Each structure stands twice: as C-alpha cells, then as structure tokens.
Amino acid sequence: MKDSNALVKDNRQVAQDTYLMTLMCELSPFTPGQFLMLRLTSTCEPFLRRPLAILSYNEGAVEILYKVRGEGTSLLAEKKKGEELSVLGPLGKGFSDPRPEEEAVYIAGGTGLPPILAMAERMKRGRLIIGTYTKDDIPLWQRMQNIGGVEITATTEDGSLGIRGVATQALDGLLKTIQQPCVIYACGPTGMLKAAASLAKDLGARCEVSIEERMACGFGVCSACAVRTTTGNQRVCTQGPVFDASSIEWRQ
Numbered sequence: 001m002k003d004s005n006a007l008v009k010d011n012r013q014v015a016q017d018t019y020l021m022t023l024m025c026e027l028s029p030f031t032p033g034q035f036l037m038l039r040l041t042s043t044c045e046p047f048l049r050r051p052l053a054i055l056s057y058n059e060g061a062v063e064i065l066y067k068v069r070g071e072g073t074s075l076l077a078e079k080k081k082g083e084e085l086s087v088l089g090p091l092g093k094g095f096s097d098p099r100p101e102e103e104a105v106y107i108a109g110g111t112g113l114p115p116i117l118a119m120a121e122r123m124k125r126g127r128l129i130i131g132t133y134t135k136d137d138i139p140l141w142q143r144m145q146n147i148g149g150v151e152i153t154a155t156t157e158d159g160s161l162g163i164r165g166v167a168t169q170a171l172d173g174l175l176k177t178i179q180q181p182c183v184i185y186a187c188g189p190t191g192m193l194k195a196a197a198s199l200a201k202d203l204g205a206r207c208e209v210s211i212e213e214r215m216a217c218g219f220g221v222c223s224a225c226a227v228r229t230t231t232g233n234q235r236v237c238t239q240g241p242v243f244d245a246s247s248i249e250w251r252q
C-alpha cells in the first residue's frame, strides 16, 4: 500500500454520468479487482476517501472508470487536466486467474464494469456480459469489442442494445451452451452477484465476486466494510473485495 500524488492527465465523459479518468502516478503492479482510495480535495470535505477499482495501469498511467453517484464522484468529475489527487493503493485482493481448462465468463452491471473489464483485458479470452438499463449507460463499448479473444454480449432492460433483459438472464442462457468447466467473475449490484452465485452453484462452477461495500478507511482498521461469510465477518477492503461467491452469506 502506497499513498501517492497523482496528476490528472485526462477526465472525460464516456457514457451517461460515467467518466474515464487517466492519472499519472507510480503504482505497484495490480491484480484486476484491486482498488484505489482517492482523496478528492485537499480540505477535510468530504472527509472520507472514495474506493474505485483500477481499470488499467501502464507506464505510470492509471485508468479509473466511475459513475457520478454523490458528492465524491461529482467532485471527481469536475477535475481538470493538471490537477492533483492523493491516491492510496493498490488495495485489497483481486481475482484469481482462470485455470487452463476453464472457460472464463465475466459479468458486470451497475458500477461493476472496471474490475471485470480489467480482468477480460488481462486474460484476453472468454465471454463478457455487460448489463445496463439502456445503451447510453454502456461505457467503452468499442474498447470491449477490441479485446481479442473475448466475446461480448450486452443486455439492456429497455432493449435499446443487445438482449432485452438483465445480465443474469443472459448468463443463464450462456452457461447452458458451455460444455467445459467454467469460472464466473462478477461485479455489480448485490442482486446480480447473488443470482450469479446461485447459477454457479447449480452448475458446480467456480464464481468470484467483487463486492462494492461502502468503505471508510480502505485498509482494515475501521470495520465499516464488513460482510458476513461462512467463516464469520470479513473486511471487504482487505480480505476482499474479491471473494469466492460460495463463502458469502447473502442478505435477503
């Protein structure tokens, strides 16, 4: 874990309420699923850093992809080229690689695309399902198409792109067509993760989920991010955010 000063190189809107930011800073190598804690101002407001997954890191340039939700992400969207941010990370535990015999299936919804896209771009094989409400919510569509070896499926609830419906319906259909062992990597709303975990269980497939719990410190000292698992409460920031889906005791 390292606290670094990062310089904004680029910050542009790439979908509805969604921005891609490139920051120049020195990071250790990261595993997809790991995240940064960003301090958004040099004052005490907002007091807490905000957690954002690392989309890519290459030659001192780190990409984050974020949706404007509230105060912190609104401040982030206002950052201009040349401004500085304090960045802590890479933090947490990322996804494990697929085994050689496993087909990799990636599924993302809500703000869950960055760690999933990072994983697909790293592995360059498998199938990726991105689910949103409408096509204007899908960021980096062309970039996803350009990942060699990864087949992309979009689902939109309004039917404006790809399959009409939710991502887990497409996952259910896709899993029925795969003849070999598979591993599912998921990040998104809790309902989606729970449904992916259930489909994986039925199939006897491995499933890793990245959980976007609200965080305060980001490095294991406050317990704000605890989730219930089969082995007791675990901190998402240090023992996750990636967990074996079968270990999570999902909220009803």
Ligand SMILES: Cc1cc2nc3c(=O)[nH]c(=O)nc-3n(C[C@H](O)[C@H](O)[C@H](O)COP(=O)(O)OP(=O)(O)OC[C@H]3O[C@@H](n4cnc5c(N)ncnc54)[C@H](O)[C@@H]3O)c2cc1C
Residues within 6 Å of the ligand: 035, 050, 051, 052, 053, 054, 065, 066, 067, 068, 069, 070, 071, 072, 073, 074, 111, 114, 115, 211, 212, 213, 214, 215, 241
């Ligand atoms: C490990 C991790 C990685 C993440 N990676 C990304 C990413 O790559 N891109 C991205 O867009 N977002 C990501 N998030 C979510 C992101 O951290 C929150 O959206 C952000 O902190 C909201 O801050 P805010 O000040 O804008 O909103 P706030 O003012 O704090 O909250 C606005 C609204 O969003 C809800 N909210 C805030 N944080 C979360 C959360 N963690 N989970 C669910 N609901 C929340 C609040 O309940 C409230 O309704 C990640 C979260 C975690 C824990």
Ligand code: FES
Residues within 6 Å of the ligand: 214, 215, 216, 217, 218, 219, 220, 221, 222, 223, 224, 225, 226, 235, 236, 237, 238
């Ligand atoms: S956010 Fe403080 S322990 Fe996880």
